[in-house]
Every structure is written in structure tokens, then in C-alpha cells.
Amino acid sequence: MARRIRFIEALREGMRQEMERDPSVFIMGEGVGPHGSAFKQTDGLCAQFGEERLRDTPISELAIAGTAVGAAMMGMRPIADLMWIDFSMLAMDQICNQAAKLRYISNGQVKVPLVYRMSTGKSKSNAAHHSGSFYSWFINTPGLKVVLPSTPNDAKGLIISAIRDDDPVIYLEHKLLFNVRGDVPEEPFAIPLGVAEVKREGTDLTIVATGAMVGFSLTAAEALAKEGISVEVIDPRTLMPYDGATILTSVRKTGNLLCVEEGFRYCGFGSEIIAFVVENAMDSLRRPPRQLTTMHTTIPFSPPMEDYVFPNPERVAAAVRALLKSEA
Amino acid sequence: MARRIRFIEALREGMRQEMERDPSVFIMGEGVGPHGSAFKQTDGLCAQFGEERLRDTPISELAIAGTAVGAAMMGMRPIADLMWIDFSMLAMDQICNQAAKLRYISNGQVKVPLVYRMSTGKSKSNAAHHSGSFYSWFINTPGLKVVLPSTPNDAKGLIISAIRDDDPVIYLEHKLLFNVRGDVPEEPFAIPLGVAEVKREGTDLTIVATGAMVGFSLTAAEALAKEGISVEVIDPRTLMPYDGATILTSVRKTGNLLCVEEGFRYCGFGSEIIAFVVENAMDSLRRPPRQLTTMHTTIPFSPPMEDYVFPNPERVAAAVRALLKSEA
Amino acid sequence: MDNAMKVRLLETMLNIRKAELQLAILYKNGKVPCAAHLYEGQEAIAAGVCAQLRVDDCLTSTHRGHGHCIAKGMPMKEMIAEVCARKTGCCGGKGGTMHLFKPDIGVMGTIGIVGAGIPVATGIALAMKMQKTDRVAVSFFGDGAANNGAFHESLNLASVWKLPVIFVCENNRYATSVAVWRSTSVEKIGDRAASYSIPGVTVDGNCVDEVYAATEAALSRARTGQGPTLIEAVTYRVRGHYEGDDAAYRKQGELTEAREHDPIEYWKQKLIEDGVLREEDFAALAAKAEAEAEEAAAFAVDSPFPAPEEALILTAQI
Amino acid sequence: MDNAMKVRLLETMLNIRKAELQLAILYKNGKVPCAAHLYEGQEAIAAGVCAQLRVDDCLTSTHRGHGHCIAKGMPMKEMIAEVCARKTGCCGGKGGTMHLFKPDIGVMGTIGIVGAGIPVATGIALAMKMQKTDRVAVSFFGDGAANNGAFHESLNLASVWKLPVIFVCENNRYATSVAVWRSTSVEKIGDRAASYSIPGVTVDGNCVDEVYAATEAALSRARTGQGPTLIEAVTYRVRGHYEGDDAAYRKQGELTEAREHDPIEYWKQKLIEDGVLREEDFAALAAKAEAEAEEAAAFAVDSPFPAPEEALILTAQI
Numbered sequence A, B: 001m002a003r004r005i006r007f008i009e010a011l012r013e014g015m016r017q018e019m020e021r022d023p024s025v026f027i028m029g030e031g032v033g034p035h036g037s038a039f040k041q042t043d044g045l046c047a048q049f050g051e052e053r054l055r056d057t058p059i060s061e062l063a064i065a066g067t068a069v070g071a072a073m074m075g076m077r078p079i080a081d082l083m084w085i086d087f088s089m090l091a092m093d094q095i096c097n098q099a100a101k102l103r104y105i106s107n108g109q110v111k112v113p114l115v116y117r118m119s120t121g122k123s124k125s126n127a128a129h130h131s132g133s134f135y136s137w138f139i140n141t142p143g144l145k146v147v148l149p150s151t152p153n154d155a156k157g158l159i160i161s162a163i164r165d166d167d168p169v170i171y172l173e174h175k176l177l178f179n180v181r182g183d184v185p186e187e188p189f190a191i192p193l194g195v196a197e198v199k200r201e202g203t204d205l206t207i208v209a210t211g212a213m214v215g216f217s218l219t220a221a222e223a224l225a226k227e228g229i230s231v232e233v234i235d236p237r238t239l240m241p242y243d244g245a246t247i248l249t250s251v252r253k254t255g256n257l258l259c260v261e262e263g264f265r266y267c268g269f270g271s272e273i274i275a276f277v278v279e280n281a282m283d284s285l286r287r288p289p290r291q292l293t294t295m296h297t298t299i300p301f302s303p304p305m306e307d308y309v310f311p312n313p314e315r316v317a318a319a320v321r322a323l324l325k326s327e328a
Numbered sequence C, D: 001m002d003n004a005m006k007v008r009l010l011e012t013m014l015n016i017r018k019a020e021l022q023l024a025i026l027y028k029n030g031k032v033p034c035a036a037h038l039y040e041g042q043e044a045i046a047a048g049v050c051a052q053l054r055v056d057d058c059l060t061s062t063h064r065g066h067g068h069c070i071a072k073g074m075p076m077k078e079m080i081a082e083v084c085a086r087k088t089g090c091c092g093g094k095g096g097t098m099h100l101f102k103p104d105i106g107v108m109g110t111i112g113i114v115g116a117g118i119p120v121a122t123g124i125a126l127a128m129k130m131q132k133t134d135r136v137a138v139s140f141f142g143d144g145a146a147n148n149g150a151f152h153e154s155l156n157l158a159s160v161w162k163l164p165v166i167f168v169c170e171n172n173r174y175a176t177s178v179a180v181w182r183s184t185s186v187e188k189i190g191d192r193a194a195s196y197s198i199p200g201v202t203v204d205g206n207c208v209d210e211v212y213a214a215t216e217a218a219l220s221r222a223r224t225g226q227g228p229t230l231i232e233a234v235t236y237r238v239r240g241h242y243e244g245d246d247a248a249y250r251k252q253g254e255l256t257e258a259r260e261h262d263p264i265e266y267w268k269q270k271l272i273e274d275g276v277l278r279e280e281d282f283a284a285l286a287a288k289a290e291a292e293a294e295e296a297a298a299f300a301v302d303s304p305f306p307a308p309e310e311a312l313i314l315t316a317q318i
């Protein structure tokens, strides 16, 4: 039975249900225990499962990530909360050199079923060290899967899949989405990794957007509809492996592609999708594809500057208009 | 006066001449001192400049990278040798959160003129933890410049520019190139960052290749010439900021684009260049662009498997033929 | 320590306290665009350390760095304006509460990543040494940071190279919601100095005289080429981790007890007992600090925001 | 320690030595496709620690990990074949000299990144504890790794959580070309245990009995829920950092001196003195180990390489 709950509740419910189902699942991170995490993602779970399974850690990102690897190899299913994605830079070796690789180099003798959860993206003046969205690094790393839900329903279905997956999964939580509400089934369900969702159908142009950019794009699509422009919005949901087929189908229909991407442009997910589409369906593109990303700068603190560098719904709409006006 | 020397000698000469010119330049890293570095890059420099300026360090990548940041802010020009790029994963926070950002967030009150040197890429069975080429992460990070020379001449001219630059530069040394010989002027000279070089002119297809892929592409071009296929080979040399104009000019001439990239495909430099070209010059492309990259897998140890996953000259040639045979 | 210094320490602590309390108000009034980590209750540490630093000595600090900036000489206006995201702030609004710089007086950055300032300070000290000066670098960081790899690698390197750096660990008993004993395997963080063959002391961080004395010793070591020192200053974080945190995780009575050991109150009493200060002198100093803080707050609020496009200045072509 | 154990320790050391010497030959003959880091001279540590481990205890190790695998029970053939990049190797040729696994006997990976095995072992111990077993994890690492943040963060965490893990630091006096005193700020790395409120000992790593005794104590702590122990075993790296390294950076006479304190020779003499062994017994054991190593080398060289396409097995769809 579905009911309207917040993103963060859906995420929590997914974790709770998996912890009830599978005693090998546990959560570790700074403040995940009695305090219930930085954004209250694990609120109440410690009361239910105890401190053995909601393990507060020191500020030791490398050890958190590496301890998760060791535990996962032994049959546990750790969920390691690294708080902000920005802090994962301290744990890249364990994430990308160890978690991602040990199954392969051991020739399949070990597997590393774990989830690294990280909050990502813009919020209010989080500034240079707390606004990261460099998940393209994880996408670039063989052995990792990357998930970025945009709705409460996806948050729940994807965390469950991430936990059940036998390989390491990066699960990204966009800070602007925690309080967004949506319909979510009460019972456990899994959204398969690697499957996109068409969040809005349209005929004139395909937007590929993830995380908070999905909502921005839907808002823009609404406005553009009034101008007679019909936009299709696709949310890959899983960024690695991404659902190329759904994207190609859409582009073949609309003939136009805009990627709306919160990460940076160079070697980012937007560039990846554009490259993928032209390599595989250039003939179906009526105009050059475009991308709207965060400007290539360290993130400034002050709101006017911060707002200036990020995408927003108006900018998405403007990018669509510009693209459709460009030479065919 | 130019003479034929090896890549590693050219690199060393560039460092030596800058150290002679500017007392604020120094080198730090594991074994850079009396031993002369893992690949002998600094051989003899310690004898000339002493241990004060060739500083052996503990195996503390985070502290090496961070110490370089602090020293750079105070007017020194550190060259920090992180050995293999793979180990830089332990230093990502200092490289990408600190070195890259402090000039910006301080509003220009400090600058961070330093060079992070790293060896990169395939060598002989270096296996999963010593074969990295994930420099796309650095390309993705505002505030960093990224350099990857393919010839002795470029190695010298680019290390000199990197040292003189007022912002942090990632200087990549491809392991397969250390012993390659080429003409290099004896006197100091700087190759400006951000300027590509056309390494071979051609009319039928543009290859964009970096590092060891440049040589592979030139070999392939040679073979293809005998088949009547004229390939232009462009080496961006600086991967960030890359020289888009030179690439576009070439693609406008040839109408075809192949990126040959040793890094991984997803969110890699190859995807970036393809996206850039179609965003800016799709109309000039006669056929869908393609990329040849290392296969998306952890790098295996055993030579047959290792050879299988990397690009080589034959594969480059095959990719060119396939592209030119594909539907226009 | 002469009487002038005694009074100066009090003044610095008052300046910090009043500035932070202004920020708390500004935060409540929506003038600070994000959660800020205030330094109330820890003032004796910044004051006791920085009082002895020269203007050309340098520091790095953390997410909880306002106090260190004030103590090192940053005008309140510039600090508060930055936290309020104004163009007149010390970083023109680019940095914000966790990223404060003023290198011309040695504020080489408060840094938002826990522990990240420690290697940076180590590098600053390396430059100072290579440049053959007798300048000194100070790294302020929390108890939580002492469990991070950056701490270990930096202290080892600084010791091996005998760098002029003082590592000041402010043990305020919490790292976010996690009490220090739940995450830290050693009773006294100061004892970790032994792992690096450097002196380590643990002092009462609410007693500015203790902090001062420990710093004095560390400074003289650093200036004379004898290398780094680790100072653990034990204190208590009387506010939440950030403004808005209700800190429900505190132990019963803990806060009240800490409030009774207020560093300003302690020092005031001491100076009165010593005959250096009268109640009314204190009131005057407090009023002066408060006025300055109010003025700084008004300055900040009256200051313009940066223009949006300023975001792209200094971004070079990349 | 009973006589059977005494002999077993000798056998293990001989097995490691002979296997490594075979690898040195294989390397010279071009059968090892990359530089390998050999363990000669450090055998007493792997042997002394692993002799007391159960098959369901686990270890992680380093780039210099062949010896630990042998000591934990990996057949020489599988180890040597892997180092020679053959399909019959313990990882089918995917791992190589720095990446050896055999989880069914507790070899949870030798890891090419210095220090990276330490948190992994900590996590293994966490699982063992959460699964309510009395299994124990061991992390072998070098003196160089003890200066890496991974060491600090892991020992702190393991102590706070009282995990059943033994940290074995093999101080072979060098990290690549850098002598330990040039990079390490403490005389005895074992003393760093104090930073984590755990026992730390420094033993002669060339005396297998000392290693054995230290491990015995650590194991009993670990098995009974008392938490981790740090053991520093001082030894000497008698070969270059890797095969092909001429180690010109050694101090005059250092190597000769170290060779005189060979762990196998030491233990052999001891057993002879104790009447446990005769010269001819030793010769027989050495011959047996050598034969096994030669056989393993022949097996490796005769084994096929993996097919190129096997590279993509286990790569899933991503």
C-alpha cells in the first residue's frame, strides 16, 4: 500500500526493512547511532537495532570505508555513511582501489557487497567543502555501481537493491530532496539497478537529468509545455551502469538531447551521455546536443554567487529554448 | 641546441633548470632524494641541490600533498612526487579539496603554485594497484590543470610551464615513455599550458590521443597511410584546459573523429572530447565519432589478459578502419 | 606574563565571545545563510595561543574557526561579514563560515574538511624553515580530527623534519554528536605525542594561563629549531555542534557543569584576585567588546552581497 | 611450544625461503612478468604468527606477501603460479605478485597499496566479532605503512571497538630506499600502541620464538574479546626492495651483519642446541622444501596462461 512520505523516510524505511530481513546488514558512520545521522537518515534505527548494528565511528573516513570492505568480504552487508560526498575524497583508495577491485583481482573468490552512502549536491550555502557532486569519479571506476534517486519511491527501491547487490554500490542522497514527498509502497520492493525511468513523456526534446536536476527539469518542462514545447524527461536513476537503451529510444523519438547535470562539465556525466548518444545514434539527432551543468568553478559561499553557478529550472528552460532555436 | 635525449632526461633537465633558476622550487616524495626516485626521474638532483631541496618523505600521501599546499601558499614552489597515480587516491582531499580550491575560496589572497607529479598508465603487468589512468577525476575538478606529455620535448617544456604556473598542476608521466628518445633543446623553454600539437597531419580522420596513445596512433597512422587512409593525430598535451580550437579545426577538415584514450570510457577524457566536438561542430562530422579506450575492467596482472584490455597500435588502426566503414 | 598581557587575553576572549553571540543572533535572524559552528566556551585556547604569535606567524583552523581569526587579529567586521556572505567579508563572500583567510596577518585558512588543516600547517612550517625564518605555524583542530589519518601523517612528518609547528588539539569532548570517549582510544590526546617523539601536554583549555604557558614552551622550541609540540587543551563545547543543533545527546548535567567553568569567568576572577582588574573594568571591557561586535554585525548586515558574476572571478580559464 | 611446533616453524620458514629463492630464479629467467618484492630474511615473522592461527582466522598482507600466504597454508604451487601469471595461480592470473587471495584458508588478500590492508583486516575482525565467533584477523604491514593514515585510523577504531585483530608491523628497516629512521619519528613502532591504549611490543623479528610468544599473548587477548595488539617485529630486508633493485642506498656492512643474524640459521642452531634437531634433519627439511619449491616452479612454468578474454569474466555488465 502506497502512501505519501518524505524522501528521507522512504530511504530510512528501505534500510529498516532490509535490516529486519537480513541480520548481516548494518550501518556505520559518524553519528549514525543514537543521534540518527547528519540529516536524520537513520533516526530511530538505533533504538530498534541497537548500537551493534548502528555503529558510530570516529572521523576516519579511510578506516570506515576500509572496515566496510573487510566486513563485506566476510559475509556482512555494511552500509557505510560517509556523510558528505566531499569527505569521500579521504576514502577514495578504499572505495576505488579496494572495494571496487577485490572481487576481480581475487578472481571471484571474495565479493564485496556494501553500500557507501553519501549526501551530494547543492544545498544552502554549503560552500566549497560541502557541495560536491563529483560522482563521475565513481562512474569512471570499474567495479562500482552508482545510484542517485530523485523521488521517495526511487530512494526506497534503490536502497533496497543497493543493499542486496553483491558488489559495492555508491548511493547518493541529494540534500535538496530529503524533504520532498511522494507515494511509496509500504512493503519492501527493489528497483533494479541500471533501469531508467521516463519521468515525463514528450516529443520535441529529451532531457537526461539526475538527482535534484530531475525536479528542475520537470518544472521547466511544465513551463515549456505552455509554450508548445513538449519535453521528455529521463532519469537514469542508476548512473553506472546507465540505461543507454531508454535514452536512445527517447532521442530517436525527439531528435534532440539536453543533459542537465549538477556535476561539473569536464569528464562529467553530461559529457558521457552526449558521447554515448552520438556514438550510437548520431543520425537521429536533429540539432547538436547540449548540456547544462554547474559552472566550472569552486563553489562560492554567498547565495547570489552560489545561485549563479548552479542550474535551476529557469536555466533549464532557457537551455531547451536555445537548443531548439539552434541550427538544425 | 637540441640533442636527442630520453624522456626521463628531458623531464629531469626541466626540473634541474627550474631549480637552478628559482630557489623556491623543491621536490618532495618517497625516495626522491639520494635514490633519485622510483624511475630515476630525479637521479643526480640530490647531489646537486642537497637533501633540503630533494626531500625524502614517509609513505604519507595525504601529508605529502597537504604539506605541498601549505608550502606553496607561503611562496615556495613544491613539486610533490606521488609516485604512481594510484597512490594519489590517498591524497585526493588535499589535491582536489585544498590545492585546487584555496586560491578561490580565499578570494585570491593566497595562491597555490605546485606540481603533483605522478606516473600513469600501463606498464608491464603492474596489475590492479599500479596501472591507473584516472586523470579524468582531476580534469573534473575546477582549479586544477592537467598535463600529460608524449615526447621528451613536451616533457621538458611542460614541466617548466607546470612549475612556473601559479596554480596547481597535475603532471602525468607515462611509464611506457620514460625511455623514449627525441630532440630536446638544451636551454630552458616553456610550452604553454593549454596548447595542443598536431603530431601528424592528415585529411581523412582526426585522432585525439594522449600519453602513450600518441605513439600508438602514429604507428597506426603510418600503417593506414599505406592503405591510403590519411590520419591526423592531435595530442592535446594539456588535458585541462584542453585546446578545443585545434581539435575543432582538425575535425572540420577531416570530418571524422576517433579518441584514443588509455583511461576508462565512462566519464573519461574520450567521452569529454567527443561531447565537446559534437556540441560545437556536429555538422562537420561525417560519421559518428568513436573512442577506443581501455576496457572497463579492473586491470588484470597476467600479460595475455592485460594486453587484451588495453589499446595498442593494431587496435587503433582497426578502430579507424571500422569508423571509416561505418554509415555516414 | 605581565599585566598588560593578562588584560589583553581577557579582551581577546571577550571579543571572541561577543562576536560569536552576535553571530548566533544573526543566524536566528536569517542573516547567516547556513549553519555555523560557534566557538563559545573555547575562547581561552585561541586567546592563549595567539597572544604570543607574531603577525608573521601563521595558523590554520577548522569549521569552528571564527575565534582563531579574531585572536590572530582579524577585524570582527571582516569575519562577521564573511559569515554573513557579504562582499566586505574577508573572502569577499566566496569562503564563508568554514573558509576564512587573511594571509597578511597569518590566517592561512579555516578549512571545512576535518583534519585537512593539519598537513597544510605542516607545509607552512616547512616553508618557514626552508626560508630560514624563525616564524612558526599553528594548527588548531578538534578532538575528532585527532582520529584522522591527517593528524598522524602530519605529526610524524613534522617531527622527522623538525618543523616549527604547534599542533593544538581542542578537545571539546564532542565530534558532532559523538562523545570523545566513544571514538577516541586514548585518555589524553596529548599523550599521542609520544608516537612522534615530540613533547605533548594536556592542559585545561578553559584556563587561559595554562594554555599560555604551554604555548610559550612550544613556541620557544619551534623558534629555536627544536621542532613541533602537541598541545591538547581540554574544554567543552557549550553550544550545539552547529547553530540549530539541540545537542540532545549530551549527558545530564554536563552542560551546567561546563558553564560553571567558563573561561572568561575564570580569568576575570583570577585577575580580580590578582588585583589586575576591578569588576567595573571588566564591565567596561565587556561593553567595549559587545559594542564592537554589534557594530561589526551592523556593518555586515549593511554590506552588499557580491554580484552573482563575481563567482567567476579567479576561476581562470579553467 | 612443543617440539612438533618447533620443527613446524622451521619447516614453514624453509618453505618460504625456498619458494622465494625459486621466484628469484624465475624472475631472472623472465618468468615473472614484473618486479616482485621478496620476503627473504623475514620468514620468522610470517611463520611465528601464522603457526598459531586456525584455518578460519584471516590475514591481510602487502606487496611483500608471498611468505604470509605460504605460512597460512597456501600451496606453493598456487602462489608461484600466480606470481608467474598463470591460470593455475591462486587468482587465475588476475591478481599477481601483489594481489594473492585464498579466502578458504583465510588469505583475504595481499594488497598493493601500502597500508590499505590494515583497515580491511580491521573490518574482517569486525565481522568476526559481529558474527559472534572467536576468529581472529591479522594484518601484516611494513614499517613504512606505520606512517600512513590507514595505520592510525585503523588502530584507533579497532581499539575503540575492541576488535579481535593483531597488527603485525614488520620493521625491515627500509621503505623502498628510505631507511626507517629517516621517515619514522619513533624509535620503536611498537610504542605507538600507547596512542590507542592497546598493548604494543617490539620483538626481534628474526627470532621466531619471540614472534611466537608475542603472538600467543595477542591471540589470547583477541580470542577472549580483549581487543587488538600491536606487534613490531624488527628484521632486515636482505634483498633489494624489489628484484632488480641494487639497494645501493644501504649502509656499509649492514647487509653482512644482517645475514649473520639469519632467522633460519638462528632457529636451526637453537633446535640443535635443544636437541630437537640434528644437522642431517635440517638438511633433509631444507631439501624437502627445496624440492617442493622446485616442483612448484616447474608446475608454474608448465601451466598455461589465462586466455585473453578471461580478463572480462567477473567484470559484470559494468
Ligand SMILES: Cc1ncc(C[n+]2csc(CCOP(=O)(O)OP(=O)(O)O)c2C)c(N)n1
Binding pocket: A030, A059, A061, A083, A087, A090, C037, C063, C064, C112, C113, C114, C115, C141, C142, C143, C144, C145, C146, C172, C174, C175, C176, C237, C241
Ligand atoms: C573529513 C570530514 N569528515 C566529517 C566531517 C563532518 N564534520 C564536520 S565537523 C565534525 C566534527 C568535528 O569534531 P572535532 O574535530 O572534535 O571539532 P569540533 O566540532 O568539536 O570543534 C564532523 C564530523 C567533515 N567536515 N570532514
Ligand SMILES: Cc1ncc(C[n+]2csc(CCOP(=O)(O)OP(=O)(O)O)c2C)c(N)n1
Binding pocket: B030, B059, B061, B083, B087, B090, D037, D063, D064, D112, D113, D114, D115, D141, D142, D143, D144, D145, D146, D172, D174, D175, D176, D237, D241
Ligand atoms: C600508498 C602507497 N604509497 C607508495 C607505494 C609504493 N611503495 C610500494 S612498497 C613501498 C615501501 C613499503 O615499505 P614498508 O611498508 O616498510 O614495506 P617493505 O617494502 O619494507 O616490506 C612503497 C613506498 C605504494 N605501493 N602504496
Ligand SMILES: [Mg+2]
Binding pocket: C142, C143, C144, C170, C171, C172, C173, C174, C175, C176
Ligand atoms: Mg570536538
Ligand SMILES: [Mg+2]
Binding pocket: D142, D143, D144, D170, D171, D172, D173, D174, D175, D176
Ligand atoms: Mg619496510
